[in-house]
Amino acid sequence: MLPKSVRHIDGELWYSVYEGDNASLNYRVRKILHEEQTPYQHLMVLDTYDFGPVLVLDHILQTTTLDGFIYNEMITHMPLAIHPEPKDVLIIGGGDLGAANEAVKYDSVERVDMVEIDEAVVRLSRKFIPGVAGTGELDPRIHILYEDGVKYMAEADKQYDIIIIDSSDPVGPAVELFSQPFYEQVHKRLKPDGIMSCQSLSPVFNMFYLQHIRDVLGLFFNDVKTYSATIPTYNGGLYSFTLGLKKPPRDYKGLEPQGENRYVTPAILEKSFIQPLYVQEDLKMEEIHDV
Amino acid sequence: MLPKSVRHIDGELWYSVYEGDNASLNYRVRKILHEEQTPYQHLMVLDTYDFGPVLVLDHILQTTTLDGFIYNEMITHMPLAIHPEPKDVLIIGGGDLGAANEAVKYDSVERVDMVEIDEAVVRLSRKFIPGVAGTGELDPRIHILYEDGVKYMAEADKQYDIIIIDSSDPVGPAVELFSQPFYEQVHKRLKPDGIMSCQSLSPVFNMFYLQHIRDVLGLFFNDVKTYSATIPTYNGGLYSFTLGLKKPPRDYKGLEPQGENRYVTPAILEKSFIQPLYVQEDLKMEEIHDV
Numbered sequence: 001m002l003p004k005s006v007r008h009i010d011g012e013l014w015y016s017v018y019e020g021d022n023a024s025l026n027y028r029v030r031k032i033l034h035e036e037q038t039p040y041q042h043l044m045v046l047d048t049y050d051f052g053p054v055l056v057l058d059h060i061l062q063t064t065t066l067d068g069f070i071y072n073e074m075i076t077h078m079p080l081a082i083h084p085e086p087k088d089v090l091i092i093g094g095g096d097l098g099a100a101n102e103a104v105k106y107d108s109v110e111r112v113d114m115v116e117i118d119e120a121v122v123r124l125s126r127k128f129i130p131g132v133a134g135t136g137e138l139d140p141r142i143h144i145l146y147e148d149g150v151k152y153m154a155e156a157d158k159q160y161d162i163i164i165i166d167s168s169d170p171v172g173p174a175v176e177l178f179s180q181p182f183y184e185q186v187h188k189r190l191k192p193d194g195i196m197s198c199q200s201l202s203p204v205f206n207m208f209y210l211q212h213i214r215d216v217l218g219l220f221f222n223d224v225k226t227y228s229a230t231i232p233t234y235n236g237g238l239y240s241f242t243l244g245l246k247k248p249p250r251d252y253k254g255l256e257p258q259g260e261n262r263y264v265t266p267a268i269l270e271k272s273f274i275q276p277l278y279v280q281e282d283l284k285m286e287e288i289h290d291v
Numbered sequence: 292m293l294p295k296s297v298r299h300i301d302g303e304l305w306y307s308v309y310e311g312d313n314a315s316l317n318y319r320v321r322k323i324l325h326e327e328q329t330p331y332q333h334l335m336v337l338d339t340y341d342f343g344p345v346l347v348l349d350h351i352l353q354t355t356t357l358d359g360f361i362y363n364e365m366i367t368h369m370p371l372a373i374h375p376e377p378k379d380v381l382i383i384g385g386g387d388l389g390a391a392n393e394a395v396k397y398d399s400v401e402r403v404d405m406v407e408i409d410e411a412v413v414r415l416s417r418k419f420i421p422g423v424a425g426t427g428e429l430d431p432r433i434h435i436l437y438e439d440g441v442k443y444m445a446e447a448d449k450q451y452d453i454i455i456i457d458s459s460d461p462v463g464p465a466v467e468l469f470s471q472p473f474y475e476q477v478h479k480r481l482k483p484d485g486i487m488s489c490q491s492l493s494p495v496f497n498m499f500y501l502q503h504i505r506d507v508l509g510l511f512f513n514d515v516k517t518y519s520a521t522i523p524t525y526n527g528g529l530y531s532f533t534l535g536l537k538k539p540p541r542d543y544k545g546l547e548p549q550g551e552n553r554y555v556t557p558a559i560l561e562k563s564f565i566q567p568l569y570v571q572e573d574l575k576m577e578e579i580h581d582v
Contacts, residue, residue, distance in 0.1 A: 020341070023341050027314055237525075238521040263568055
């Protein structure tokens, strides 16, 4: 039996990812490389014609071989390029290893703790999506803990320079990662000049969640900044990330991403804070209006 | 019988727009509002749940009620905001009237000639997509000629400040609008400080056409600049436009779009010249690398 998001159409396999009830992106699939129900979620790896092998959790597209670098570079380089000397990095989620691999491009980074609830995500990303997860030995600075990110945040006492919340969407195991108590813990676990970044969904289809994240971060952080990128395989194209910074607001200019990259440049990081007018108006973003 | 791009799935109508053979965007459809074979193309107006009434030509999505403003503002405001005093504007295509309605937001504009081959596009856009085409009387500065744009360019002797090539994709009636002889005519019909803009397709899926347009414009114009926007209803999200300028290159900064808008701001116009690194590399865009 086919997984519910994969169907035969005219003799071909197609995977559909829905945004609400009324729109979907569809990919022609060469083969279902892997399918399992883990203790936490339904997991598939599909070999698509246009985007190569892709990771799908609870039927939502997470990472593709072809454009996975966009999301991973954007969620990681922004906080690391803003921070003057990031040493200790924590990633909550991030099982495809993309964010961890970006973080270790920074010379100052000494240790990356990656707390992923589901070891199957790491195992299968390493096996099927090496373009994102990397090949060969992991960078020795990356330490993977297979644990519940919420539990880790509540119990750990380590302080971090950077915390990246690289979660799936707020369905399934990631729901609590969008809650106020969790962000309060994130704030506590950051050093005085610490910075967090998180994915904050599509401003086109999920403005509710983006606004919620901005409101909740505003309770704890001195500065909250939303930035965006265009990700072809996410519904709506436009995708948002949000920063929480412990220090007072400043101009985030002259940012220098480190390493060999494919999406980010100094200019791309800087311009990603500028949103189309309709997004600014929806978010009442006075602070970046007509920058 | 249903049009070939509309099908029943689980008792619902869905419209599919394909990008090549391997990816499609799908919209749940409330109703087919109109369908006809015009002398030039297959035309549909579909009432979609998420994007309202949408115009579809030869089964390719052209304009939606919800996000049509993004494309129309971007193709129009950029050349008009760069030009010091645009008076005479020519639009080739643009039958949804979106570009013409944007152009008359500029106080200096005295006349907009819109050359649309297919009167059905104008008629049905006015009837079904007033959010783009406008309601009530047209601005008296807008003059519609129902004529072949290629023929008009070859025969007219009028000179313009701005020429906007608001064509459909290079299939069907628009093929010649992507040819070298046509761009040469556009160059001839522009005044010495004239500027043209055109849609140059998706850098994600149609890099071939974008590169072709840049190469051909480079034969005639002193400066060629590609800029981009994120358009949710176009496959790949990222969409490109290209300018040809008769005058030598300069910094296109401090641009002030006129009128009440929903996408463009000064900062949005300026940042739209900055492309993600993978696009810059594909296009060998030395001139904007790491702006």
